[in-house]
Amino acid sequence: MAIQEASAYFSRELLSWYQRGNRNLPWRRNKDPYRIWVSEIMLQQTRVDTVIPYFERFMAKFPTVQALAEAPEEEVLKSWEGLGYYSRARNLQAGARMVMSLYGGIIPDDKAAVAGLKGVGPYTAGAIMSIAFNRPEPAVDGNVMRVLSRYFCLEDDIAKPKTRVGIEKLAASLIPEGAAGDFNQALMELGALVCTPKSPSCLPCPVMEHCEARLQGRETELPIKTKAKPPRHEYRVAVIVRGSGERADQVLLRQRPENGLLAQMWELPHVLSDDPSGEWFREEAPKEDARLAESLGRELERETGLLIRPTGWLVDEEHVFSHIHWHMRVYVADLGPSEISRGNSLAAESGLAYETGQAQGPYRWMGREALDTLPFPNVFLRILERYWS
Numbered sequence: 001m002a003i004q005e006a007s008a009y010f011s012r013e014l015l016s017w018y019q020r021g022n023r024n025l026p027w028r029r030n031k032d033p034y035r036i037w038v039s040e041i042m043l044q045q046t047r048v049d050t051v052i053p054y055f056e057r058f059m060a061k062f063p064t065v066q067a068l069a070e071a072p073e074e075e076v077l078k079s080w081e082g083l084g085y086y087s088r089a090r091n092l093q094a095g096a097r098m099v100m101s102l103y104g105g106i107i108p109d110d111k112a113a114v115a116g117l118k119g120v121g122p123y124t125a126g127a128i129m130s131i132a133f134n135r136p137e138p139a140v141d142g143n144v145m146r147v148l149s150r151y152f153c154l155e156d157d158i159a160k161p162k163t164r165v166g167i168e169k170l171a172a173s174l175i176p177e178g179a180a181g182d183f184n185q186a187l188m189e190l191g192a193l194v195c196t197p198k199s200p201s202c203l204p205c206p207v208m209e210h211c212e213a214r215l216q217g218r219e220t221e222l223p224i225k226t227k228a229k230p231p232r233h234e235y236r237v238a239v240i241v242r243g244s245g246e247r248a249d250q251v252l253l254r255q256r257p258e259n260g261l262l263a264q265m266w267e268l269p270h271v272l273s274d275d276p277s278g279e280w281f282r283e284e285a286p287k288e289d290a291r292l293a294e295s296l297g298r299e300l301e302r303e304t305g306l307l308i309r310p311t312g313w314l315v316d317e318e319h320v321f322s323h324i325h326w327h328m329r330v331y332v333a334d335l336g337p338s339e340i341s342r343g344n345s346l347a348a349e350s351g352l353a354y355e356t357g358q359a360q361g362p363y364r365w366m367g368r369e370a371l372d373t374l375p376f377p378n379v380f381l382r383i384l385e386r387y388w389s
């Protein structure tokens with residue numbers, strides 16, 4: 001079949017398949033560009049089933065661009081807690097603030113303006129422009145690259161930017177007139193439900209008749225994608241520092257810096273161990289060893305400026321980010337009571353007002369209510385939930 005005919009067949013059949021019935025997703029209830037924007041950002045790297053309850057809660061809390069723009073960042077991060085990739089939430093809010101200041105709170109029907117919003121890449125810009133405004137813009141993500149690579153039997157490496165550009169041109173050429181929004185969603189839907197990464201369901205596929213990969217029996221070979229680098233392993237030791245006296249139910253938390261990984265989220269004080277085969281993480285290392293606790297205490301003191309004394313092991317946890325794999329060993333600890341005077345001077349240097357029991361700066365004494373009010377990366381949330389359970 002000639003390429004033009006194969007293309008026309010693809011566009012026609014796919015669109016008609018989508019229009020015959022598609023998933024009832026909350027962001028498809030209307031064409032509000034703000035809802036589409038939020039949903040597309042949440043859906044990056046995250047499954048639809050996971051996103052739905054987050055989306056509903058987020059829209060209830062921040063129903064408009066203005067509500068999101070004016071919210072404290074900590075509240076936005078709290079609403080994102082558990083979804084991961086928190087820079088998405090921060091960028092979304094920064095984008096909302098741009099819409100307020102540059103466009104009077106109205107997301108413009110203008111591709112260059114939408115693409116210029118913080119956190120909006122070519123895919124998201126294409127999705128907003130096509131779904132909300134029905135503009136014939138391609139929205140090419142991994143799902144779409146997989147479907148088109150298979151249907152047209154493309155052998156270019158989809159990890160390369162050049163391939164994405166080529167597929168964007170191809171996708172744009174396939175958009176049926178006046179149906180950009182439905183067609184782009186149809187492509188995404190086919191990739192998510194039918195032409196799945198490992199086992200595509202070719203038999204019920206609406207475009208199977210002329211799918212070149214299926215005809216050649218190569219559907220599971222394509223697309224070609226060079227493997228991303230495996231994540232770097234990091235070994236970290238964290239402490240739950242218990243308060244005493246009237247703070248007996250509280251623990252010491254700290255806020256991460258303004259920039260970088262998990263920026264401004266809350267966590268337990270912890271240190272990075274440079275050597276995974278070093279003493280804190282050796283398989284045979286007893287987790288309750290007093291000598292290890294002492295060396296860890298010294299390291300924590302260097303990192304935090306506080307006299308932290310680990311008293312017992314609590315749990316080991318793991319967390320995989322896209323590029324880092326954290327192995328975390330967690331101890332329960334106290335602040336050294338016999339060395340309070342020294343603690344005071346160290347605490348003063350670190351910005352922690354130890355003598356009054358009021359932690360300041362990046363540190364804060366908090367009880368269980370912290371789980372409802374402060375944003376935590378998942379790994380610390382799991383640890384704290386376990387500690388307070």
Ligand code: SF4
Nearest residue numbers: 195202205208211219
């Ligand atoms: S026929 Fe199979 S490989 Fe081709 S697009 Fe459909 S599901 Fe994907």
